[in-house]
Amino acid sequence: MIKRVPKLYCEHLNKLKIDRRLPTAELLAKLGIVSYPHSGLVNWTKTGLLTLDKISSIIRKSLDSRGYEELRLSLLSHKDAWVTTERWFHKDFFKIKDENFLLVPTAEEPITEHMKRALESYKQLPLTYYQINQKFRKEKRARGGLLRGKEFLMKDAYSFDVDEASALKTYEDMTGAYHEIFQNIGVSYVRAQADSGSIGGEMSHEWHLSNETGEDTIFTCDSCGHVSNIEKTLSLPTDEQLQNWGSGDVSVAYFTNNKRDTLVCAYYPADRVLEPKFLLSEIPDLDITDARPDSEKVQQFETMSEADMNASVVRVMDARLNSRSNFPDFPIKFANRSMITTLTDVPIVSANEGEVCGECEDGTLTKSKAIEIGHTFYLDDKYSKPMELKIDVPTEKGIDKRYVKMGCYGIGVSRLVGAVAEINRDDGGLRWPRSIAPWEVTVVSDHDSSKIDEMVEQLSRLDYRWDDRNEPIGKKIRESNIMGIPLVVVLGKNYPVVEIEVRGTMDTTAREQIKQASIDAAFHWEIAPQDHNHPAKHFVDKDHLVHVVNKILVHL
Amino acid sequence: MIKRVPKLYCEHLNKLKIDRRLPTAELLAKLGIVSYPHSGLVNWTKTGLLTLDKISSIIRKSLDSRGYEELRLSLLSHKDAWVTTERWFHKDFFKIKDENFLLVPTAEEPITEHMKRALESYKQLPLTYYQINQKFRKEKRARGGLLRGKEFLMKDAYSFDVDEASALKTYEDMTGAYHEIFQNIGVSYVRAQADSGSIGGEMSHEWHLSNETGEDTIFTCDSCGHVSNIEKTLSLPTDEQLQNWGSGDVSVAYFTNNKRDTLVCAYYPADRVLEPKFLLSEIPDLDITDARPDSEKVQQFETMSEADMNASVVRVMDARLNSRSNFPDFPIKFANRSMITTLTDVPIVSANEGEVCGECEDGTLTKSKAIEIGHTFYLDDKYSKPMELKIDVPTEKGIDKRYVKMGCYGIGVSRLVGAVAEINRDDGGLRWPRSIAPWEVTVVSDHDSSKIDEMVEQLSRLDYRWDDRNEPIGKKIRESNIMGIPLVVVLGKNYPVVEIEVRGTMDTTAREQIKQASIDAAFHWEIAPQDHNHPAKHFVDKDHLVHVVNKILVHL
Structure with missing residues (x-):
């Protein structure tokens, strides 16, 4: 069977002006990869599905090879479990009218229920399950089609371990899978220490694609390499800040601990943003959720x-302050000096670019924008405890009843499509990495269809689509390039010499290696020079097409 | 990578008594193929997903080869389109609380909207799209897990044609795909003429698996072969009925036409069920939806x-009546004879087994129970008209603005899993046809794992799973059989002679053919006799495993 481009391939393209200012979400729709039936909702056409399926396959390969097991949980979930975990009234969850169901926003509750039915013995642990299916959230700021939607495709995995040591080993193993997945997709990504947010738990990391259009802010240390979300980045002042700033104005915020017998006064530079969570490292029982006004506290x-x-x-004095700083008055009239402790040099404000890394206390922090594409959490017993997922573990002292230690791990599959499209596009349209291009090669031919018949066996060894529309060859090549397909193969007037055209420019190393491959080849392989306006073209006899295509594709 | 059975394979089996009385839905759950988080909802484990994916692949192969294109529409759909088609207030549809969305129960509205955005010219037609994804309906009688659920996996396809002739050609083409799909799955099915129900349209067929536990009733003619749903089966009386029944009591029901200027009196045997739709063939403008009491009409x-x-x-006189029948009084006092028409010999009641086929007026009708697994509809312009999916078609008289002619075509994918499990099970548990078994071969071995290592290259050519649990070989064989896996391969004490055990009994032809294959083989292939308690066992040297397995599998 000859594989053809989708029926309505590039149908709206004649009305399209390719321009960097055209939002990527709109570009994807104009190219017929997705359509938006309503703000925050997405329909996927065949072209889009091909990319989605390739990402899913890359994910499955890495997870299956680690013995994680796929399953598919119901998209409707009954109220009971969500009441138990106190998430039923979450404002971002879609509920069903006149019913006690919600549409799953994430699946900690359903998977924990599933495990309660299935798990019989601690000997079955560790277990890790994953699924790739729709999730639903009320997104008021439904942004850019795929990046923030009401319905989205997500890979969510959940791990179950007998104790913390084993759970952290699983977390590391999954981290390895994530590195492998993003490397196989071929995007440059970072893993950042992150705040756990509403999912909760002990530890979490965000996985990002760096991009100036991203809505997340991350910091990277140029010495120790530590990467973290702005909410997790500890920073120390530079020498220059210490010398120049000293006498600036100081702001103060007041907190009490949970027992309310300790008053915490957090002093920080008035022109900076306090990050109350940072105080927890010094005062673990601080109540940072206390919403009373400072005066009342x-x-x-x-x-x-x-x-x-x-x-x-x-x-607590932020690390940027010193004795010359202009402190506000102490709020309590009588102050027994013996009841006062002072902590100095603690980083308690959000980092700025150029400050010193709070982890290694040596390197300099660089700030960048990024698009989040994954998040991993060590949940501990946050869900297993309220939902009572317990197991009997024999110890020296007898049977120990333990809550199962859980982790959860997400990758935004549809989000990744939008993020890669955004990051890789250029003035000429989309540009997919080979790994997730809808297809790797577009074949265009003139009106002599016997050429395609002759090539069909060779083509079957490639991931190709034949553009069989009744359109000029030049138009088809342009449209394949706009669509971001890595290569176009032309069966034209020089046939049996075929032409292979590369989408976009390649770096020098790749060009050198391909050139060497052409010299080493036992057949004539001609390469036309590459510049920005004229991408590289390769000319070879039809019998060598597959060899040459594969030599080029490894660099894409 | 060695493929292993799922982590919690057969975990609950030791508590399970296999018994024909155990409902199939429960059996599937006890075997860990699915679980039910709530009435009408289903979680699929790895084992279940394997079967779902095989069915989906069989469907995709037949549809793709016909040039139908896969897509994936959003599961949430906005109110507007459903108001236009007057389906928004359908009582069986799940709506989202505080939002104007529903969860798609079927997708005529979203696909028609999608086509309105995408379709530019009549030249692009015909087009057929399909998707395989979740659908949602409020099922009060959530029956047997997979057969009737609130959430289910469905293949739904939609066709778009320029005129009726082309649309009916597409309908026939899709019918061909359905035959191919059910044949490839290897189940015995029937296609029955059916009523179009709430989906509507001009013509429809149901696709059924015959089974005594089914909730649908179909009739088959032993002469012309016509098959129809009870709501569509026209029947004529037998000679015996005509002679013996004549003087029985007659019931009457009254109707008017849409204009209300014609009174229709439908006379039928008092012990039978009137099917008002049958009157439409004689009086097309009859208002059978008129709910007023007869006296008022x-x-x-x-x-x-x-x-x-x-x-x-x-x-209108049902075909079973004659002049000796005991008719009720005519309801109108004055009756101008010239205004009365009488139609006799019209079949207007639901058929009974043994009556004469109303299609060929010759054969005898057989009644049977069946499970519906698919439905195909020719929709005409039922959706394109209210939603205004129109195209300009040039004709001799100028441009003709036409509504696109649509068809829709469903297969219940998750329902099919439940139906096949129900129909194929026997006293020993499940029994999957090879085509959709989670895997074709379970490999069991003793504690010497070097055997598996030696066999891994051969096994990679089979669809196998290795049961590597620390359990006795006999128990693993039994559990594979209960799970319905077609073959078990034992790497045991006779190794390098391996044993292949067949699940269930085979028919004589298959046995003869396999016996012949064993005689023709260039190696020693021993077959132990088969009876009901002892399935056939095959013994061969390990090097010939793949050959023998493939010779057996073609019959399963």
């Missing part, structure tokens, strides 16, 4: 401290 | 007929 503490011998005050 | 007609010269009465 102070007053309550003052009243209490007059009676309570345990009352204490902790002053 | 009669009275309104009587009042009207006194003034209106066009008033008429049509008396």
